[in-house]
Amino acid sequence: MTDILSGLNEKQREAVQYTEGPLLLLAGAGSGKTRVLTHRIAYILERQLCEPWQILAITFTNKAAGEMRERVDRLIPGQGQDVFVSTFHSMCVRMLRRDIDRIGYQRDFSIYDTDDQRTLMRGILKDLKMDPKQYRERGVLAVISDAKNRMIDADLYEQNASDFFERSVAKLYKEYEARLKKNNALDFDDLLLKTVDLFKEEPDVLSSWQNRFYYICVDEYQDTNMVQFELVRLLSAKYKNLCVVGDDDQSIYKFRGADITNILDFEKCFPGAKVIKLEQNYRSTKNILRVANEVISHNEGRKDKTLWTENPEGELPTFTEYATAGEEAEQVVKQAMNAPFALREQAILYRTNAQSRLFEEKCIRESVPYVIVGGVNFYQRKEIKDILSYLRIVANGVDDLACQRVVNVPKRGIGDTTMERVAQFAGQNGISIYDALCTALTIPEVNKGTAAKIAGFVDVIETLRETLKAHDDGCGLKELIESVRDNTGYAEEMKKEGPVEYETRMQNIEELISKAVDFEENYTPEDDADSMSLLASFLEDVSLVADIDRTNDDDDVLTMMTLHAAKGLEFDRVFLCGMEEGLFPSQASINSQDPKGEIEEERRLCYVGMTRAKKVLTMTSAGERMINGETRSARPSRFIDEIPSDAAVISRRRRSAASWDDNDAFNDGELFSRRDTYSCRSDRREYGTDRGSRRYEGFGDSAGFGYYQTSNSFEGSGYGSLDHTSARSEKKAQSAMKGFVKGSAIEKQKPDYGVGDRVNHTKFGEGTVTAMEERPKDWQVTVEFDDWGQKVLMAGFARLEKC
DNA sequence: TCGAGAATTGTTTTT
DNA sequence: CAATTCTCGA
Numbered sequence A: 001m002t003d004i005l006s007g008l009n010e011k012q013r014e015a016v017q018y019t020e021g022p023l024l025l026l027a028g029a030g031s032g033k034t035r036v037l038t039h040r041i042a043y044i045l046e047r048q049l050c051e052p053w054q055i056l057a058i059t060f061t062n063k064a065a066g067e068m069r070e071r072v073d074r075l076i077p078g079q080g081q082d083v084f085v086s087t088f089h090s091m092c093v094r095m096l097r098r099d100i101d102r103i104g105y106q107r108d109f110s111i112y113d114t115d116d117q118r119t120l121m122r123g124i125l126k127d128l129k130m131d132p133k134q135y136r137e138r139g140v141l142a143v144i145s146d147a148k149n150r151m152i153d154a155d156l157y158e159q160n161a162s163d164f165f166e167r168s169v170a171k172l173y174k175e176y177e178a179r180l181k182k183n184n185a186l187d188f189d190d191l192l193l194k195t196v197d198l199f200k201e202e203p204d205v206l207s208s209w210q211n212r213f214y215y216i217c218v219d220e221y222q223d224t225n226m227v228q229f230e231l232v233r234l235l236s237a238k239y240k241n242l243c244v245v246g247d248d249d250q251s252i253y254k255f256r257g258a259d260i261t262n263i264l265d266f267e268k269c270f271p272g273a274k275v276i277k278l279e280q281n282y283r284s285t286k287n288i289l290r291v292a293n294e295v296i297s298h299n300e301g302r303k304d305k306t307l308w309t310e311n312p313e314g315e316l317p318t319f320t321e322y323a324t325a326g327e328e329a330e331q332v333v334k335q336a337m338n339a340p341f342a343l344r345e346q347a348i349l350y351r352t353n354a355q356s357r358l359f360e361e362k363c364i365r366e367s368v369p370y371v372i373v374g375g376v377n378f379y380q381r382k383e384i385k386d387i388l389s390y391l392r393i394v395a396n397g398v399d400d401l402a403c404q405r406v407v408n409v410p411k412r413g414i415g416d417t418t419m420e421r422v423a424q425f426a427g428q429n430g431i432s433i434y435d436a437l438c439t440a441l442t443i444p445e446v447n448k449g450t451a452a453k454i455a456g457f458v459d460v461i462e463t464l465r466e467t468l469k470a471h472d473d474g475c476g477l478k479e480l481i482e483s484v485r486d487n488t489g490y491a492e493e494m495k496k497e498g499p500v501e502y503e504t505r506m507q508n509i510e511e512l513i514s515k516a517v518d519f520e521e522n523y524t525p526e527d528d529a530d531s532m533s534l535l536a537s538f539l540e541d542v543s544l545v546a547d548i549d550r551t552n553d554d555d556d557v558l559t560m561m562t563l564h565a566a567k568g569l570e571f572d573r574v575f576l577c578g579m580e581e582g583l584f585p586s587q588a589s590i591n592s593q594d595p596k597g598e599i600e601e602e603r604r605l606c607y608v609g610m611t612r613a614k615k616v617l618t619m620t621s622a623g624e625r626m627i628n629g630e631t632r633s634a635r636p637s638r639f640i641d642e643i644p645s646d647a648a649v650i651s652r653r654r655r656s657a658a659s660w661d662d663n664d665a666f667n668d669g670e671l672f673s674r675r676d677t678y679s680c681r682s683d684r685r686e687y688g689t690d691r692g693s694r695r696y697e698g699f700g701d702s703a704g705f706g707y708y709q710t711s712n713s714f715e716g717s718g719y720g721s722l723d724h725t726s727a728r729s730e731k732k733a734q735s736a737m738k739g740f741v742k743g744s745a746i747e748k749q750k751p752d753y754g755v756g757d758r759v760n761h762t763k764f765g766e767g768t769v770t771a772m773e774e775r776p777k778d779w780q781v782t783v784e785f786d787d788w789g790q791k792v793l794m795a796g797f798a799r800l801e802k803c
Numbered sequence B: 001t002c003g004a005g006a007a008t009t010g011t012t013t014t015t
Numbered sequence C: 001c002a003a004t005t006c007t008c009g010a
Helices: A010-017 A033-046 A062-075 A088-103 A114-127 A137-149 A154-160 A164-182 A188-201 A203-212 A226-236 A286-296 A325-338 A353-366 A382-395 A400-406 A416-429 A433-438 A448-470 A477-487 A490-495 A499-522 A534-543 A587-591 A595-610 A657-667 A670-677 A680-687 A724-736
Strands: A023-027 A055-059 A084-087 A110-112 A185-187 A215-218 A242-246 A274-278 A318-324 A346-350 A370-372 A558-562 A571-576 A613-627 A630-633 A649-653 A707-710 A740-742 A758-761 A765-774 A779-785 A789-794
Touching (some): A010 A274, A023 A033, A033 A055, A033 A062, A033 A215, A033 A242, A055 A062, A055 A088, A084 A088, A088 A203, A088 A226, A088 A534, A110 A114, A110 A534, A114 A164, A114 A400, A137 A164, A137 A226, A203 A226, A215 A226, A226 A242, A286 A595, A286 A613, A325 A346, A325 A353, A346 A353, A353 A558, A382 A477, A382 A490, A433 A448, A448 A477, A477 A490, A490 A499, A499 A534, A571 A595, A758 A779
Parallel strands (some): A023 A274, A055 A215, A318 A613, A346 A558, A346 A571, A370 A558
Antiparallel strands (some): A649 A707, A765 A779, A779 A789
């Protein structure tokens, strides 16, 4: 007992011991909430308030689930493994696997990922002859997903459809559902939704789970959506021992339905709920925390709390604006390389996955070992999806999508036209594609030659089924995958793509095999899921793996990932990169219907990023970067503006105040939104080759900019207080700072030319200055150009050169 | 049926 | 820019 409660502060201890009844734990970043959760579970176990398997703990990732199990196990040896720790999605799969047949699905259902969903929707649009320009599958699916997250089914959606578009979407929604059902498949949202359906339609199923779980904990509660709320509500209804942990300031998944009111209104929904706030931060330095607090304080409607720490001051966070994204990446990688921290203790965080490319490039160049979390998910890679599709057909014969995906992979001479006919035949006879293929010879429209090829494919599948059956004692995944690789001609097909691709693909398949072996070894048939095959569980498991789950912390490598992926992690040093208006906060959030709300979400994301840092926070931006093949320029993020000047070392590139204002207009909508609202392609056509930065004349070229720095001097920054390596870094840091001059935030300079002088402009060429007028933030210059006539320019913006 | 080259189109963020 | 779709010739 003393063990479990020792080392906890008063609040934490209170939370650990408050086991009965609803509890809302408002846990700020780095306040030790995982610690509280694990100790709480251990406390319950030690007190023998219930059996391990009667505790349900829901985490955000599978990795977190594993870690929690481990940590509990360390506190109460031998019992941690039996606690039901899981993500919402995995939990639902387990529950559905047991009982989904009671609501009209088969228990060997497939799980469709985003790609599968899109393929399915594309087919629907085609069959219903809807204009794919008008109904883009991505958009339609987003609407459907949104509806599902709010527990609006197709019928209800139809009833509420108020305009033509919505009625069309309703039709698509219905068809989409029908096809999922026909394929015996569920999408991600369904996993949650169907579980709720199951609970509502089969009360005894619900009560069996209700009876089982005496204690329920939900981590990252601020990111739960309505369906998840409903699940939690239902499951906890009997014993009401529900503990939710979250931080409204870290709610960053609104886009996928997370509803912040779940946490804000917890006390209303669960009367008598106890609220405990954890406000002491154990992770970051005072200086990092101050910056994070300052930024997040710009949000309205938060739960009142102030994070504080007893940690040392630490050094001031820095912000540096580089000229280009390339330079940003290079400097960041070099700094990481020379910092007095192990690579694994540092992370590069960014808003979008696309930003990783440059960092990756620089890491390769500098030979810095790195790992990118996210981007293209392992299980979405072509070769993996292909192989899994084979396995899906083996497991679930009615999965048409899987069938269509690999029927001609490797090339068997079964083309689109043939498959079109087969699909039609299948539809007419109400059978699955695979069943249709099995009887290909009887399909009149399919000619004999192709039918023979089809028979070859069917043969492959049947052989695989044999392989599986031959190992009914539960060892066969490895053989199965190897069989797909080696006996279908798949390996040969890959060779054609070139040796490099071949190698990486083979490696990926190897990785899949070891995953499979691993899975098999740890596989314990569910107490109640008797006949459910090992294969089906493997496939279900595999589709729920997030990329973060696959990272191992053993290697000393530099980690790069999106801010979203960084949630829940911590590093000694964090690089927060790409802090530019239009990127972070994203242009979409600025242009959205609800800019205020969306920018607040971006700000929370920023807060999450900053609070990942334990000792050093380094923020950067680029004056220009390539986006969609166009060089675009941007001013530093508004979040940088929100940092008080004495709280960080802020180095912006020198720009006149006037150009800032223009730049604001540029970034805050006008020009970009036009590109978004209307076709940006028409722009391209109209302007021909005059693309990108040249179109926004005056922004693209960075020549002529200097640096200046606001706030205090460099004293106290750098790595002086750390160790020897630090001296080196300090030097590096200083030399990187070369060219920076001290100055105030906004400083207008009188140009070095005057009325009557000859000047040169990058676009307009030479001309004579005819007038100069001082403006509040800049000098306005009138020039009579030789070739272009009179122009009125802002000096800080036009970069005129005296000649 | 299939491949190569052209054209088009797109970015948040993810279980 | 890069990923995906389209188009056309064999």
